[in-house]
Amino acid sequence: MVNEAIAERDAWRAVPKGWRQLWGDFNRLGVSLQWHDFRTERSFDWGLSFHPRSLEFCLNVEGRGAVGDRADYVAGSAGYYAVAGEPLRASRQARDHHQFITVEFSNDHLRQQLADFEGDLDPQLRAAIFPEKERSIVSSARPMTPDQRQVVASLLRPPVAKAAQSLWYQSKALELMSHFLFTPKDPEFFCMRQKRVARDRVERTKELLARDLAQPPTLEMLGREVGCSPFYLSRSFSREVGLTIPQYLRKLRMERAAELLRSGRYNVTEAATEVGYASLSHFSKAFCETIGCCPVLYPMAKNVVLDR
Secondary structure, eight states: OOOHHHHHHHHTTTSTTSEEEEEEEHHHHSEEEEEEEEEOSSOEEGGGGOOSSEEEEEEEEESOEEETTEEEEOTTEEEEEEEOSSOOOEEEOTTOEEEEEEEEEEHHHHHHHHGGGGGGBOHHHHHHHSOSSOOOEEOOOEEOOHHHHHHHHHHTSOSSOGGGHHHHHHHHHHHHHHHHHBOOSOHHHHHHHHHHHHHHHHHHHHHHHHHOSSSOOOHHHHHHHHTSOHHHHHHHHHHHHSSOHHHHHHHHHHHHHHHHHHHTSOOHHHHHHHTTOSOHHHHHHHHHHHHSSOTTTGGGOTTOOOOO
């Protein structure tokens, strides 16, 4: 039997210092928990590290990656892939900083552990672990939940003595398994919780945008701050607010500019600069479209009502 550390070093030879075994041994125990942290100038196939007849969960902290035909791993996302007997290709984007946790289980190990709970498993995962026909299955990557983020953060700083770390890591591997494998007992409650999390992220995004209208954070910065991918944040924000993030930011800027002009202490150029516009023509166009009045005339338009 090939030593797992040697096999892993060969799979990661393009980034030899980019992976670290946290706990486990796939061949001996049927489970392996690893941390990956690297940059690479070239895209490379990290599918070489996948074991046949295994199920691996990836919690992607940073960097873009793809597994099979899905190119949807972005910062703050998580997903899984069930590897059958044939190799499964996967790639990591060149010049990205990649940081991610992988938890890999052998199918034999999972079948032994979950034989009495087959009916409670997520249907797609049940098909991967107890297949009628062996085939590879690749899930879509989804934003990590707050609980998953907490687990990932704790894995790098175990809160126990070194002698107890093996047992502690084993408990974390089981905790991550439970996050992915089982269908929530109360799907309605789960959906309500997900909606609440999405609303909280949107409200936090509004606060961050309003904090500095002259130099607002980028979409990537907002995603990192609220704990989800930029794509997922954009979609959630538009659904909750009815405006895209750029549209909402422009609305905030114009409302603030209108306040400044009404105060009488700012002229048009000063108000434009205060809300982050270097071009007076761009500011005037945005102001007219949002407020319904030219900014030069606005202080005199006493009957203008701002449509909020």
